[in-house]
Amino acid sequence: SLVTTAIWLDCVFGCVCHREVIDKVKERYSQPWKKQEDNYQKFRSQLNGKCNGFDKAIITQANTPVGKELRFNGEKKRILKVTPEIFSIFAKEHPFSNKTLNTCAVVGNGGILTNSSCGNIIDSAQFIIRCNLPPLGNGYEKHVGIKTDLVTANPSILVEKYGALNGRRRPFVEGLRTYGNSLLLLPAFSYGHNTPVSLRAVFTIEDFKSSIRPVFFNPEYLQNLSIFWRSQGLKEARLSTGIIMASLALELCANVNLYGFWPFSNHPHSHHALTNHYYDDRKPKTKFHTMPAEFDFLLQLHSQGVLRLHLGDC
Numbered sequence: 001s002l003v004t005t006a007i008w009l010d011c012v013f014g015c016v017c018h019r020e021v022i023d024k025v026k027e028r029y030s031q032p033w034k035k036q037e038d039n040y041q042k043f044r045s046q047l048n049g050k051c052n053g054f055d056k057a058i059i060t061q062a063n064t065p066v067g068k069e070l071r072f073n074g075e076k077k078r079i080l081k082v083t084p085e086i087f088s089i090f091a092k093e094h095p096f097s098n099k100t101l102n103t104c105a106v107v108g109n110g111g112i113l114t115n116s117s118c119g120n121i122i123d124s125a126q127f128i129i130r131c132n133l134p135p136l137g138n139g140y141e142k143h144v145g146i147k148t149d150l151v152t153a154n155p156s157i158l159v160e161k162y163g164a165l166n167g168r169r170r171p172f173v174e175g176l177r178t179y180g181n182s183l184l185l186l187p188a189f190s191y192g193h194n195t196p197v198s199l200r201a202v203f204t205i206e207d208f209k210s211s212i213r214p215v216f217f218n219p220e221y222l223q224n225l226s227i228f229w230r231s232q233g234l235k236e237a238r239l240s241t242g243i244i245m246a247s248l249a250l251e252l253c254a255n256v257n258l259y260g261f262w263p264f265s266n267h268p269h270s271h272h273a274l275t276n277h278y279y280d281d282r283k284p285k286t287k288f289h290t291m292p293a294e295f296d297f298l299l300q301l302h303s304q305g306v307l308r309l310h311l312g313d314c
């Protein structure tokens with residue numbers, strides 16, 4: 001099929017070759033998609049039992065009291081004992097609605113979104129999750145939408161785009177405007193070097209009275225999630241932001257739709273070459289995570305009717 005050829009092109013041109021994915025895409029994406037409630041409930045309760053993202057994904061004053069030792073998930077030997085000062089910037093309670101959301105859109109940053117016209121359908125979801133402060137205006141809106149309820153920010157973005165917030169901070173605050181009053185999710189306690197820059201982000205947001213609401217990933221949740229995925233057979237050093245957010249969405253929403261997840265260099269239908277992101281062509285750090293292996297698992301969930309991957313134009 002066309003999808004098979006797209007992945008073969010990756011192999012031929014020396015990118016990551018995952019032959020096992022090739023046949024699976026062929027088989028699984030060509031079937032009409034239907035939600036399979038039993039499979040969804042089963043997967044969701046596994047995730048909930050092992051990770052409990054609903055209560056634990058985000059650090060709150062309820063799940064992380066003063067004196068608790070936070071163990072950094074990326075640096076096992078590093079521990080931070082919660083001081084009253086740090087505690088005071090934690091969210092008071094977890095920010096998710098107690099009712100299961102109906103439809104969620106998790107938007108990955110893949111170049112497959114370029115010219116996809118998926119903006120309206122993405123924006124029609126009840127809860128929209130985006131990764132790594134992606135650009136939304138400037139003509140991207142039609143293809144990726146404009147609404148955001150939760151956006152992640154890897155500290156490497158803060159370092160590269162905003163000088164680690166060591167100098168002028170206004171450009172950062174202005175850059176946040178497109179995300180309105182969404183949640184800004186920071187992995188402040190994953191690696192030691194993430195903490196100071198994440199705290200500067202929070203203080204900047206407060207000092208400039210930005211309406212975005214900063215919160216922190218709970219390293220315990222991230223650790224449990226990586227154990228969960230390893231137990232499913234996903235062997236990689238680090239989970240990508242996208243699979244983390246898709247996993248969280250499966251706990252929060254009844255219908256999870258993924259857009260912008262396609263870690264291959266040619267379009268699945270029209271075969272044309274794609275950039276890695278819809279807004280630039282920076283290559284992933286394959287040293288750390290292997291998105292094609294994750295994609296294989298997401299495709300499996302798609303064919304089981306647990307979540308829905310969108311690979312075509314809208």
Ligand code: CDP
Pocket residue numbers: 107108109110111131132154239240241242243260261262263264275276277284285291
């Ligand atoms: O933070 P990270 O480098 O993992 O991700 P990113 O490049 O900012 O993109 C966000 C997410 O979109 C990734 O974590 C992947 O899950 C997904 N993605 C994809 O599936 N295919 C691509 N070509 C690019 C990103």
